[in-house]
Amino acid sequence: xxxxxxxxxxxxxxxxxxxxxxxxxxxxxxxxxxxxxxxxxxxxxxxxxxxxxxxxxxxxxxxxxxxxxxxxxxxxxxxxxxxxxxxxxxxxxxxxxxxxxxxxxxxxxxxxxxxxxxxxxxxxxxxxxxxxxxxxxxxxxxxxxxxxxxxxxxxxxxxxxxxxxxxxxxxxxxxxxxxxxxxxxxxxxxxxxxxxxxxxxxxxxxxxxxxxxxxxxxxxxxxxxxxxxxxxxxxxxxxxxxxxxxxxxxxxxxxxxxxxxxxxxxxxxxxxxxxxxxxxxxxxxxxxxxxxxxxxxxxxxxxxxxxxxxxxxxxxxxxxxxxxxxxxxxxxxxxxxxxxxxxxxxxxxxxxxxxxxxxxxxxxxxxxxxxxxxxxxxxxxxxxxxxxxxxxxxxxxxxxxxxxxxxxxxxxxxxxxxxxxxxxxxxxxxxxxxxxxxxxxxxxxxxxxxxxxxxxxxxxxxxxxxxxxxxxxxxxxxxxxxxxxxxxxxxxxxxxxxxxxxxxxxxxx
Ligand code: MSP
Numbered sequence: 001x002x003x004x005x006x007x008x009x010x011x012x013x014x015x016x017x018x019x020x021x022x023x024x025x026x027x028x029x030x031x032x033x034x035x036x037x038x039x040x041x042x043x044x045x046x047x048x049x050x051x052x053x054x055x056x057x058x059x060x061x062x063x064x065x066x067x068x069x070x071x072x073x074x075x076x077x078x079x080x081x082x083x084x085x086x087x088x089x090x091x092x093x094x095x096x097x098x099x100x101x102x103x104x105x106x107x108x109x110x111x112x113x114x115x116x117x118x119x120x121x122x123x124x125x126x127x128x129x130x131x132x133x134x135x136x137x138x139x140x141x142x143x144x145x146x147x148x149x150x151x152x153x154x155x156x157x158x159x160x161x162x163x164x165x166x167x168x169x170x171x172x173x174x175x176x177x178x179x180x181x182x183x184x185x186x187x188x189x190x191x192x193x194x195x196x197x198x199x200x201x202x203x204x205x206x207x208x209x210x211x212x213x214x215x216x217x218x219x220x221x222x223x224x225x226x227x228x229x230x231x232x233x234x235x236x237x238x239x240x241x242x243x244x245x246x247x248x249x250x251x252x253x254x255x256x257x258x259x260x261x262x263x264x265x266x267x268x269x270x271x272x273x274x275x276x277x278x279x280x281x282x283x284x285x286x287x288x289x290x291x292x293x294x295x296x297x298x299x300x301x302x303x304x305x306x307x308x309x310x311x312x313x314x315x316x317x318x319x320x321x322x323x324x325x326x327x328x329x330x331x332x333x334x335x336x337x338x339x340x341x342x343x344x345x346x347x348x349x350x351x352x353x354x355x356x357x358x359x360x361x362x363x364x365x366x367x368x369x370x371x372x373x374x375x376x377x378x379x380x381x382x383x384x385x386x387x388x389x390x391x392x393x394x395x396x397x398x399x400x401x402x403x404x405x406x407x408x409x410x411x412x413x414x415x416x417x418x419x420x421x422x423x424x425x426x427x428x429x430x431x432x433x434x435x436x437x438x439x440x441x442x443x444x445x446x447x448x449x450x451x452x453x454x455x456x457x458x459x460x461x462x463x464x465x466x467x468x469x470x471x472x473x474x475x476x477x478x479x480x481x482x483x484x485x486x487x488x489x490x491x492x493x494x495x496x497x498x499x500x501x502x503x504x505x506x507x508x509x
Contacts, residue, residue, distance in 0.1 A: 003043045004035045005250040009259060010049040010092060010232050013073035014058045017080050018302035019333065020256065020288050020295050023321040027285065027400060028254045029086045030322060033458035034397045036087075038478050043247055045236055046081070047092030048074055052225035053127045053204075056211040066211040070095060080305060084314050085461040092232045094213075102235035103228050104216040106274060107202075111217050115161050115273045118218075121201060122154040128298070130225050132201055146258075148298075158203035158221060165269040166197040172268065178281060180264050181399070182328045185257060185284045189264045200266060202227040230267045233279070250279040254400070257284045258294075283400050286330040295333060303333055315460040316342050316502075322402035322459055345406075347502040349413045350452070356420060357445040358470045358498040364429050365442060371491035372443050373436025378419045382444055385415050386451050393455050402459075409455050416448045446471070446495065450488055454478065463501055472496045 008028045011021050025046055032044035050070040059069035074093060081088065092099060110116050123132040128148030137143060143150045170193050173179060173186055180186040203221040204212060212222025231239075237247030255263055260282075268278050288295040288303075295302050308317045320338050323345070324331050361367055389412045396405050419441070428438040449467065454476035457464035468475050472495050473488075 001041065001246070003246055004032075004040045005043045005045070005237065005247045006032055006035075006252045006254065007044075007233055007250055008046040009255050010047040010094065010229055011077065012052070012054060013048050013050050013070045013077075014054045015297045016073065016076045017305065018295060018297065019305050019308070019321070020302075021077075022080060022084060022305040022317070023288065023325050024254060024256060024285065025081060025086055025088075026084060026318050026321050027325070027402065028252075029084075029088070030318070030402065030458045031252065031254070031397070031400065032087055033461065037454075037458060037476070042089070043237070044088045045090050045092060045233070046086070046088045047090070047232060047236075048077060048094065049225065049229040049232075050093055050095045051212040051222070051228055052130050053209050053211075054130065056209060057127070059211075067095060083306065083309050084318065087461075090236055092236050094228055094232060099232060099235040100213050102239050103213045103223060103231045105240060106231055106270075107223065107227075108216045110160065110273055113273075116158050116202070117161070118156060118158055120154070121157050121159075122152070124150045125153050126150045136195075155205055155208075157201050157205070158215065158218070159199040160202045160227070160270070160273070162200040162266065162269045163197050165272050166193060168272065169193065169197075169265065169268055172278070173264075179278070180260070181281060181283045184328055185260055185264075189260060192261070193265070197265070200224075200227070200269075226262045226266060227270070230262060230270065233267075234276070239276075249277040251281065253279050253282045255282060255284050257286055260284050283327065285400070286326045286328060288325060288333045289330050290333045292332070294330075308338065312338075312342055313462060315462045316346065318459055318461075319346060319406070323406045324403065326403060327400055342502070345410050345413075349410065349417060350456075351500060351502040353413050353417050353420075353445075353452075354449050354467055354470065354501055355498050357416075357442075357449050358495060360425050361442050361446060361495055362498065364425065364438060367495045367497075369446055369489055369491055369493040369495060370439035370443055373439035376437050376440065377422050379440060379444060382415060382419050382448065385412055386448055390451065390455065397458075405455075406459070409452060412448065413452060416445060420445065443491070446489060450476075454488075466499065466501055470496045470498060 006028055008024050011017065028044060028046065032042045035042050048070070055070065056066055059066040062069060070093070078091065107116070124134070124143070126133050126143070126147035129146065133143060133147055133150060170190065173190055177183070177186065180189060202224045203215055204224060206220055206222055209222055212225065213228050215221040215223060233250055233253065234248065238244045253263060263282055271278055290301040290303060293299055293301055305317055320341055323341055324337065361369065389408050392408050393405050423441045425438055425441050428434040428441065450471060453464050453467035453471065457476045464476060
């Protein structure tokens with residue numbers, strides 16, 4: 001059976017990861033965990049883009065070989081993913097033989113079929129963006145800052161006949177509106193495609209760049225880093241092997257918005273030329289801004305995710321980037337906002353609800369879940385809101401609308417806390433005649449806690465097992481039949497002891 005296959009961009013190894021890289025990987029991890037929870041077999045791929053001018057330059061500056069530099073960075077990425085509980089199934093590095101082999105196979109096939117040609121080329125080249133840029137991109141006679149130093153160079157290079165796929169691609173994008181999401185990004189790409197699309201320069205002379213994959217038909221050249229990198233999505237699942245069909249087409253390529261052009265133009269054209277299906281969907285999310293500019297190593301305005309994990313914990317970081325980073329727009333990172341979300345939504349609202357529900361059940365019923373007794377204030381509203389939250393969740397999770405999903409689960413938490421206040425179980429407990437009413441309130445609260453534990457488990461892999469342990473259930477899973485997570489616990493179910501979920505509302509440091 002075909003697996004649900006999701007990817008992140010493979011990150012450059014010129015520096016250590018910052019919160020931007022961590023965010024895309026967390027987003028993909030949440031989707032992978034969600035899909036697994038609904039019973040699908042998942043293949044979740046992330047990794048590193050190790051070739052190219054920038055990496056060669058960085059290694060040279062540090063006085064080490066590019067491979068040694070890449071090894072060091074790889075350890076730092078792996079460590080971060082481990083600390084963030086990233087559940088990737090594979091980790092690709094483009095310097096690995098398994099990847100190089102497929103890049104060369106694709107190049108040879110395309111060359112044999114006349115899709116690649118050699119030509120003299122003169123143009124403006126940006127080492128920072130690893131690409132030739134055209135004068136059209138100049139603003140007031142200067143190239144934008146994102147390109148760094150741009151120099152004019154003239155050289156012979158290999159070109160992929162990308163231009164011939166332009167009208168096919170336009171039709172494809174128009175006919176498959178779900179392919180590139182959100183819609184605003186598709187419109188951007190369609191706008192770009194209203195200008196003639198040239199061919200793609202896919203080689204670099206070794207005299208200028210040696211750190212890359214050698215062209216199989218010309219040993220004086222290495223492969224352009226983007227052509228090399230995109231192929232990771234098919235090299236890992238074994239393009240050319242029988243197992244490939246268990247993975248391809250990928251279900252989702254999750255990326256940041258600045259790399260839409262290679263993903264939505266180069267990559268579809270490459271796949272079309274190779275003769276394989278396009279991925280089903282691409283989602284391009286917005287940026288973290290930090291001090292009103294894009295968070296980036298080049299500008300130096302980065303937030304170190306390790307620091308945040310040490311001050312709070314991994315779930316706090318995961319929760320925050322899912323709550324705040326947006327799909328369509330950009331988001332401003334501030335330490336104050338991080339603390340505010342943690343204190344109010346995790347520690348106060350969620351932590352308090354779970355703790356008081358489990359505590360009261362212990363105190364009043366020795367932890368044994370009572371059957372529903374008499375009806376009263378807010379019962380139906382609470383149940384209705386829980387059911388609506390589940391429905392909203394199931395609809396919006398596959399669309400990466402995490403901010404909206406967490407806002408809705410947060411409202412359910414608040415509603416449940418309000419239900420406690422309205423029904424005041426501590427008063428009901430004092431009157432034996434109201435025992436049936438207390439039974440209902442305790443039952444409903446535990447049910448909501450169970451529902452929330454389920455819904456939040458892709459986001460909070462450290463916290464949700466703690467909720468499960470307090471409820472004394474093995475874990476949270478949707479029933480495959482109706483994906484329902486409501487009414488999962490039977491009366492007389494024995495729950496455990498309460499322990500605080502977010503013990504400090506003050507960060508550790
Ligand atoms: N190596 C290429 C991708 C090749 S994929 C075949 C690359 N690498 S990168 O290291 O620059 O990583 C870019 C990705 O990191 C973005 O697309 C995004 O997923 C993430 N982010 C980097 N900075 C970011 C922000 N400021 N905000 C949000 N995400 C950002 O491009």
